[in-house]
Amino acid sequence: MVQQLGHLPMGWLMLALLAMLASGGFFVGRVQAERFAGAGSARVHSRPNYHGYYVAMWTFVPAMGVALAYGLLGDGIVRSMLSSELPANFQDMPRVELDVYLNSIARAAYHQGYSGADRVFSAITNRFLELQGLIKTATIVLAMVCAATGFLLAKRRVAPGFRARNRVEGGIEIFLFLCAAIAIATTVGIVASLLYESLRFFAEIPFWDFLFGTRWNAQTSAEFGALPLFFGTFMIALIAMLIAAPVGLFAAIYLSEYAGPKVRGWVKPILEILAGIPTVVYGFFALLVVAPAIRSVAIWINTTLISTGLASEPLLAAQPTSALAAGLVMGIMVIPFVSSLSDDVINAVPQTLRDAAYAMGATKSETVKHVVLPAALPGIIASLLLAVSRAIGETMIVVMAAGQRARISADPTADLTTITVQIVALLTGETEFDSPKTLSAFALGLVLFVITLFFNLIALRVVQKYREKYD
Amino acid sequence: MTDIAPPPFRNEKALRRLKKRRAADARFRLYGLSAIAFALLALSTLVASIGLQAISAATYHKVEFDVVLDPAVIAPKGKDTPADISRNVDGFYALIRSNLQATFPDAAQDRLTTRQLGDLVTRLAVLPTAKWVSENPTQIGQTATIKVPLSDDLDLYLKGAVSKEFRLRLGDISAVTETAPQQLQLTGAGAFKALESLVDVQRQEVGDAVDARSILISAGATTGRVTRMDEDQAEVTLLTGSASDFSSVRPTARMIALPEPERNVSDLQIAWTLALKEKGRISRVPHTSLLTHTDSTYPELAGALAAIVGSLLTMMVTAFIAIPIGIFASVYLEEFAPRNRLTEIIEVNINNLAAVPSIVFGLLGAAVFLGFFGLPRSAPLVGGLVLALLTLPTIIIASRAALKSVPPSIRAAALGVGASKMQSVFHHVLPVAGPGIFTGAILGMARALGETAPLLLIGMVAFVADVPTGPTDESTALPVLVYSWSTNAERAWEPMTAAVIVILLMFLVTMNGIVVLLRRRFERRW
Numbered sequence: 001m002v003q004q005l006g007h008l009p010m011g012w013l014m015l016a017l018l019a020m021l022a023s024g025g026f027f028v029g030r031v032q033a034e035r036f037a038g039a040g041s042a043r044v045h046s047r048p049n050y051h052g053y054y055v056a057m058w059t060f061v062p063a064m065g066v067a068l069a070y071g072l073l074g075d076g077i078v079r080s081m082l083s084s085e086l087p088a089n090f091q092d093m094p095r096v097e098l099d100v101y102l103n104s105i106a107r108a109a110y111h112q113g114y115s116g117a118d119r120v121f122s123a124i125t126n127r128f129l130e131l132q133g134l135i136k137t138a139t140i141v142l143a144m145v146c147a148a149t150g151f152l153l154a155k156r157r158v159a160p161g162f163r164a165r166n167r168v169e170g171g172i173e174i175f176l177f178l179c180a181a182i183a184i185a186t187t188v189g190i191v192a193s194l195l196y197e198s199l200r201f202f203a204e205i206p207f208w209d210f211l212f213g214t215r216w217n218a219q220t221s222a223e224f225g226a227l228p229l230f231f232g233t234f235m236i237a238l239i240a241m242l243i244a245a246p247v248g249l250f251a252a253i254y255l256s257e258y259a260g261p262k263v264r265g266w267v268k269p270i271l272e273i274l275a276g277i278p279t280v281v282y283g284f285f286a287l288l289v290v291a292p293a294i295r296s297v298a299i300w301i302n303t304t305l306i307s308t309g310l311a312s313e314p315l316l317a318a319q320p321t322s323a324l325a326a327g328l329v330m331g332i333m334v335i336p337f338v339s340s341l342s343d344d345v346i347n348a349v350p351q352t353l354r355d356a357a358y359a360m361g362a363t364k365s366e367t368v369k370h371v372v373l374p375a376a377l378p379g380i381i382a383s384l385l386l387a388v389s390r391a392i393g394e395t396m397i398v399v400m401a402a403g404q405r406a407r408i409s410a411d412p413t414a415d416l417t418t419i420t421v422q423i424v425a426l427l428t429g430e431t432e433f434d435s436p437k438t439l440s441a442f443a444l445g446l447v448l449f450v451i452t453l454f455f456n457l458i459a460l461r462v463v464q465k466y467r468e469k470y471d
Numbered sequence: 472m473t474d475i476a477p478p479p480f481r482n483e484k485a486l487r488r489l490k491k492r493r494a495a496d497a498r499f500r501l502y503g504l505s506a507i508a509f510a511l512l513a514l515s516t517l518v519a520s521i522g523l524q525a526i527s528a529a530t531y532h533k534v535e536f537d538v539v540l541d542p543a544v545i546a547p548k549g550k551d552t553p554a555d556i557s558r559n560v561d562g563f564y565a566l567i568r569s570n571l572q573a574t575f576p577d578a579a580q581d582r583l584t585t586r587q588l589g590d591l592v593t594r595l596a597v598l599p600t601a602k603w604v605s606e607n608p609t610q611i612g613q614t615a616t617i618k619v620p621l622s623d624d625l626d627l628y629l630k631g632a633v634s635k636e637f638r639l640r641l642g643d644i645s646a647v648t649e650t651a652p653q654q655l656q657l658t659g660a661g662a663f664k665a666l667e668s669l670v671d672v673q674r675q676e677v678g679d680a681v682d683a684r685s686i687l688i689s690a691g692a693t694t695g696r697v698t699r700m701d702e703d704q705a706e707v708t709l710l711t712g713s714a715s716d717f718s719s720v721r722p723t724a725r726m727i728a729l730p731e732p733e734r735n736v737s738d739l740q741i742a743w744t745l746a747l748k749e750k751g752r753i754s755r756v757p758h759t760s761l762l763t764h765t766d767s768t769y770p771e772l773a774g775a776l777a778a779i780v781g782s783l784l785t786m787m788v789t790a791f792i793a794i795p796i797g798i799f800a801s802v803y804l805e806e807f808a809p810r811n812r813l814t815e816i817i818e819v820n821i822n823n824l825a826a827v828p829s830i831v832f833g834l835l836g837a838a839v840f841l842g843f844f845g846l847p848r849s850a851p852l853v854g855g856l857v858l859a860l861l862t863l864p865t866i867i868i869a870s871r872a873a874l875k876s877v878p879p880s881i882r883a884a885a886l887g888v889g890a891s892k893m894q895s896v897f898h899h900v901l902p903v904a905g906p907g908i909f910t911g912a913i914l915g916m917a918r919a920l921g922e923t924a925p926l927l928l929i930g931m932v933a934f935v936a937d938v939p940t941g942p943t944d945e946s947t948a949l950p951v952l953v954y955s956w957s958t959n960a961e962r963a964w965e966p967m968t969a970a971v972i973v974i975l976l977m978f979l980v981t982m983n984g985i986v987v988l989l990r991r992r993f994e995r996r997w
Contacts, residue, residue, distance in 0.1 A: 075845060169893040176803035179796045180814075183821045183867070186860050190831060193838035247506045254503025267507055274514055276979065278921025280950045281521070281972050284957050288965060289520045332513045339510075363492050365499035386826060393828020395924035396950075400957060420830050420924070427837060427928045445834040449827065456826040460819070 005133030006109065010074075014067045017140070021147045022060040025154070029055030032158050046164035054164040057171050058154035062146035070139040075106075078131045085127065087120075194449060197442035204436050210443060216406035216417075218426060224440050226447070228406040232323065232416035236398060237391040239327025239412065240334055244387055247331075248338025249380065255339070256346040257368055268343070275336035282329050283400030291325035291401055298322075298413040317414035319403065324412035326402040330391055337387045345379025345466065346372060378466045382459040389455035393448060395420040419444050524969030528758060531771060532621040532629050534592060535752045538566045540604060542611050557605035563597035564589075567619065575711055575743055587740055591747075592619050593769045620760070620771040621753065623963035624735040625744050629753070632962070633736060634729035637673075639665050641688065641722045653709045655695060657688070657717055664702050666724050673726070683730040685738050690722035692749040694742035697724075710742035735962075761970055765936055766952070770963035773956075775971050777935045781851055781946035782920065782978075785931075788855020788942055789862060789919050794912045796859075797866030798901075801908075804867070805874040806896050825864035832861045833925030841929060848930035852942040857925045862915035869911020873904040906993035910986045917982040921975065923950040949975045 030052030037044050079102055083090070090098065109125050109132070158164070202210070205224045213225015251271065255264050298318035305311040349372050357367040373380070403415025404425065426441040545562040546555070568589050572579055578588045596619045604610055620626070627633050642662035650656050666686070673681045686697040688705070693712025697705050731738055747753045764774025804821075808814040836857035840846045846853050877900050885895035901908075926932070931947050932955055939946035947955070949971060956968040 072844070165891065169891060172893060173803070173807055176799050176807060179799035180803045180808070180817055182796055183800065183824060183863065184817055186824060186835070186863070187820050189839055190827070190835045193835055193843075194831075197838055247509050250503045250506035251510060254500070254507055258500055258503055267511075270514065271507075271510055274510065276917065276921075276983065277517070278923065278950050278953075278975065278979070280921070280923040280953045281976070282517075284953060284968060284972060285517045285520060287957055288524070288969075289516070332510070332517075335510050335513075363496040365496040366492070368499070389826060389828075393830065395828070395830045396954065399924075400954065420828070423830055423834070424924065424927050427834075428930075428932055442834060442838065445831055449831050452826065452828055452831075453823065456823055460822050460826075 005137055006129030006131075008133070008136045010070065010136055010139070013140070014070070014143070017143065018060060018063055018067065021063055021151075022056045025059030025147075025151050026052040026056035028151075028155060029053070029158055032155070033164075036160050044160045045162065046166075050164040050168050051158045051162070053168045055151060055154045055158065057168060058150035059147045061171075062150045063143040066139060066143040066146055070135075074135055074139065078128065078135055081131055082124070082128055086124070190449065194442055194446040197439050198446045201436060201439035201443045205440070210440075214408065216422070218422065218437050218440050222436060224436070226419075226444065228408050229417060229419050229422055229444065230447075231408045232402065232406070233392055233418040233420075235410075235412075235416055236323050236327045236330065236402060236418060237388060239324060240330035240391040241384070241388060243328060243331025244334040244338050244391075245384055248335045248383075248387070249342055251335070252339045252342035252346055253368055253373075256343050257364065257372070268340075271336050271339055274333065275340075277333075279333065279394060279396040280400075282333050283396040286325050286329040286397055286401035287321070290329055291321050294322055294325050294328075294413060295320055317409070317411050319413060319415040321401050321403040321415045322413045323402060323416040326398045327412070329401065330394055330397050333394070333397065334387045334391055337390055338383050341383035341386065341463075342376070342380050345376045345383070348379070348466075349375045378462045382462040382466070385455045385459040385462075389452040389459070392455075393420065393452050395424060399424050419448050423448075521969045521972055524966045525973040527630055527632060528761070528966035528970040530755045531758045532626045532753050532755055533618040534621050534747060535754070536567055536570050536617050536619065537614060538570050538617065539614050540611050541566065545601075545604065546611055553605040553608065556608075557598075557602045559601055560594060560597055563601050563604075564592075564594045567592055567597060567617075571743075575746070577711060578739075578743075584739065587737060588743065591622055591625060591740065591743060593622055593771060595767070595769060596620050596772055598772075618754075618756075621744070623770040623961065625740060626771060627963055628736050628741060629744065629748070629755075632966075633734055634727050636728065637669055637726040639669065639724055641666060641724050643721060644717050647714050647717050649714060650706070655707045655709055655714050655717070657705045657707055657722075658703060660703055662703065663700050663705050663724075666726075667700070667702055669726060680730075684726055684728060685731055686724060686726045687738060687741065687745075688717075688722050688724045689742070689745055689749075690720040691716040692746040693717065694745055696738055710739050711746050712742075758970070761967070762974075765938060766934055766947070767936075770959075770961060770967050773967060775949065775952055775974060777938050778947050778949045778952040778971070779974070780938050781931070781935070782948040782950075784851035784939060784942050784946065785854040785858065785926075785948055786916060786920060788852055789858040790912075790916060792856065792859035793862045793866055793915065793919075797863050797912065797915070798870055798908055800863075801867045801870035801874060802896060802901065805871050806900065807892070821864045821867055825868060828924075829861055829922055830924040830928065832857050833928030835860070836925060836929045847943055847945075849933045849935075849945045849947070850943045851931075851939065851946050851948075853929050854926050854931050854946075854948065855942065857929060858919040858922060861922065861925065862919045865915040865918060866912055869914065870904070870908040873907025873911060874900065876907065877903050906989050910989050913982050913986050913989075917979050920978060920982070921950055923948075923954055926951050927954070949978075 030048045033044075033046075033048035033051035037048050082105075083098060083102065090101075093101070105121070105125050105128050108121070109128050205222075210224050210226055212227055213223070214227045215223045215225045216228050217223035251267075255268060259267065295318050298316040302311075302314040302316055302318060305315055306313070353371050353375060354367055357371045362370070398418045398421050402418060402421055404417050404421065405415050406417045406422075407414070409416065423441045423444050426437060426444075542551070544565055545559055547562070550556075550559065571588050571591060572585070575588060578584045597617075600617045600619070604615075621629070624633070642659050642664070644657050644659040644662055646658040648656045648658070670681060670686075673684075686700075687710075688695050688697060688707060691712065693709070693714070693716035695707035695709045695717075697707055699706040727734075727738075727741075744753065760772070761774050762779070763776055764772060765777040766775075767773040804814065804818065808817075836853060840853045840856055841848060846856075881899050881903060882895050885899045886892070890898065926948055932951050933945060933947060934955075935945055935947045937944075953968055953971050953975065956964050956971065
């Protein structure tokens with residue numbers, strides 16, 4: 001019987017229960033308020049609906065709290081109860097193995113019990129279902145009790161003079177605040193999870209060895225010197241910015257200073273298409289078109305140099321995937337990030353400054369170079385910083401076109417690897433959370449987060465300062 | 472009369488400088504123009520290269536087989552339940568193979584040739600037929616025409632993607648003599664002159680490498696490989712068909728630029744394919760299986776259905792979480808938040824989160840949702856949650872802009888007739904800001920749809936053979952499918968990947984189209 005209860009579909013059940021409780025509370029409250037509102041005897045503060053909402057709120061919220069607590073903790077409680085009851089030889093198992101075992105128990109249990117030959121497994125599965133049934137029933141009962149208490153307390157307060165609307169609105173405001181606070185919770189979650197896993201990693205690998213070691217070989221042997229990854233990331237971001245900074249900046253200058261409204265109206269949205277294309281598409285483009293082209297150019301350079309006698313052996317690595325291919329395509333991707341923000345700040349420079357320059361006889365380009373750009377400089381720098389941050393954190397292009405080999409090489413046609421490539425390589429496929437191999441991905445993630453945060457904070461600061469200046 | 476002195480800026484030196492300055496101005500303008508030209512060129516190269524590849528995957532070749540659905544082969548005793556029949560790949564494949572062997576009897580000489588013949592069609596390609604027969608058991612024993620996709624390499628060959636090929640008509644052949652078994656001597660006055668000169672031209676381009684190239688001569692369903700030739704005579708090894716065809720039909724010659732050892736399709740397979748095509752058994756049909764099949768290890772059988780459904784499920788979870796929370800959060804921040812430290816921190820935080828690399832959200836998902844809460848790997852539920860957190864800042868920023876653009880007079884009017892603050896916001900401000908908020912939400916969803924890296928980290932890159940039915944099933948997503956197909960080695964995956972990209976872009980274009988329409992329809996200036 002209790003085992004049967006273990007199969008209860010809690011998600012749907014709780015959802016139905018909560019909906020029923022809330023609508024029930026609403027109708028009771030509303031009907032009660034309508035009674036005195038219809039009588040018209042006393043001065044009624046709030047409309048009947050608000051009384052209904054008030055009762056519904058107090059019925060719903062406590063039950064919801066119980067449901068959430070079950071959702072977060074239920075499984076964990078069952079597992080810890082079960083593992084404390086297990087026979088002694090299970091108690092000595094390492095945690096990871098025990099977890100795997102419990103996972104298989106849970107999987108067997110959810111597929112309508114286990115009827116195989118392993119008697120111990122079968123017994124534990126049954127016990128697991130029993131415990132599940134117990135905790136599920138307990139949850140439902142507790143939710144009902146809480147809802148009933150809330151309901152009764154709230155119902156007692158329904159009266160003509162009761163300010164139900166203000167209470168409901170207060171409740172809604174708290175709810176709205178909680179929604180806004182999810183953004184903070186996300187950041188806290190990111191920082192906490194990265195820090196927690198990284199600290200576990202640094203307990204095994206010394207921090208400085210990680211940061212300044214020059215040998216990275218996480219997949220096969222345990223070498224965690226991340227310097228080659230930092231170098232690769234830096235190199236590819238540099239190539240990307242060498243493309244994106246001049247192109248984006250000149251495009252922004254042309255669009256805001258030279259182009260007529262018609263050209264602007266066409267070109268600006270087209271440039272923004274570049275920002276809307278998924279990065280995996282850029283990655284495919286890099287792999288399919290750009291990398292082979294760069295390789296054949298590099299081979300051509302090699303053969304011409306050798307045939308003209310300027311070099312005795314191939315100068316360029318000419319790998320099928322290369323830093324240059326990834327950087328070039330990433331540069332194209334980043335162009336709109338530079339151009340659209342720069343365009344905004346250039347447009348924000350007051351016309352009076354330009355007029356003053358023209359009045360002195362300056363040509364258009366002189367005005368741009370000596371007046372507009374200096375005035376817009378902070379904003380332009382911010383846009384470049386944001387673009388750098390984007391390039392550093394970009395994943396798919398480098399995963400597909402940059403390569404896997406960790407090395408420090410200034411040859412742009414060699415394959416390099418980056419922080420993001422290694423994170424993906426370490427965490428795809430079956431992973432367990434306790435090996436230094438997977439933990440190193442979080443350490444890399446922490447570095448990535450800190451670097452991009454640094455760039456973003458400066459950029460946002462500058463933009464904010466700058467807005468205040470001309471507003 | 473006194474001469475008027477020329478103004479100081481009109482002397483020769485100043486004029487020369489002016490000329491220089493104007494030239495500098497023109498140059499500057501040119502830089503701007505070329506920057507834009509570069510960006511547009513990059514965009515069009517990208518679109519063109521992917522589009523061209525995708526067009527080649529829009530159709531594929533199917534082979535027709537008239538076979539008797541022999542119950543002894545497809546439903547032997549003891550294995551004749553519908554479930555057994557639908558799984559009996561070997562039986563159905565045996566039907567096709569024996570049909571091929573009957574069509575090309577000369578291929579049965581040795582095992583290698585027989586194997587090559589069987590490779591015209593992938594073994595698993597008969598699965599849909601098996602399923603069809605298991606659902607229509609009355610067909611067993613009848614003759615049926617079944618259409619099966621041609622193997623991917625030959626499909627590529629027919630599309631001209633395997634190698635450059637030179638094709639030309641030959642002159643009339645007057646005599647065919649058989650010098651040895653399968654060895655023919657074709658004679659015709661000046662018949663091979665054009666071919667000879669082609670070889671000469673090619674020899675000047677690539678040197679003696681031209682001798683390694685295959686030259687095939689075909690007439691009707693018959694094809695042979697040239698071993699030696701001059702202007703009037705050629706020695707040919709017969710690959711398939713009958714010698715008499717050469718004298719009755721005017722032959723065509725083709726020179727395949729890639730030598731046989733360097734390609735995946737042999738001359739023999741090409742000859743068979745040409746013969747099947749000549750017999751009208753190969754047809755080029757729209758590649759609908761791309762939308763109706765799930766993933767496979769064989770490109771000609773693979774489709775994106777599971778990934779499309781997975782993407783839709785993921786987007787549904789994302790939309791249900793990110794859109795309401797994003798709207799409520801922006802309402803709070805824009806309308807209710809007191810100006811204090813806490814709200815300031817929240818604001819800086821949101822702006823920051825919008826610029827955090829997406830892969831960091833993937834790490835968060837792996838550590839918190841998978842590691843801490845123990846949610847299932849590879850599930851759209853987890854993917855949706857991660858993408859919801861990722862798009863939340865985008866949606867909040869867009870909704871706040873929309874709320875900000877609602878003039879204060881609307882709020883004041885509502886408050887003036889006695890509405891509470893909450894009523895003025897939910898009854899008046901929010902409906903007016905609705906279209907703006909909605910466009911922001913769609914743009915956020917579009918960004919989430921193209922996101923790949925976080926999904927890789929929570930395991931949505933697994934090979935999924937079944938269409939997921941719920942948000943906790945194992946599944947993958949469209950952009951992830953693009954990634955995993957692009958890492959496959961076989962050439963045939965390239966056009967397939969491009970086709971999936973086109974599907975993905977079509978979703979994105981639709982979403983952005985809705986945004987443009989909404990803006991046109993509802994944009995209001997106050």
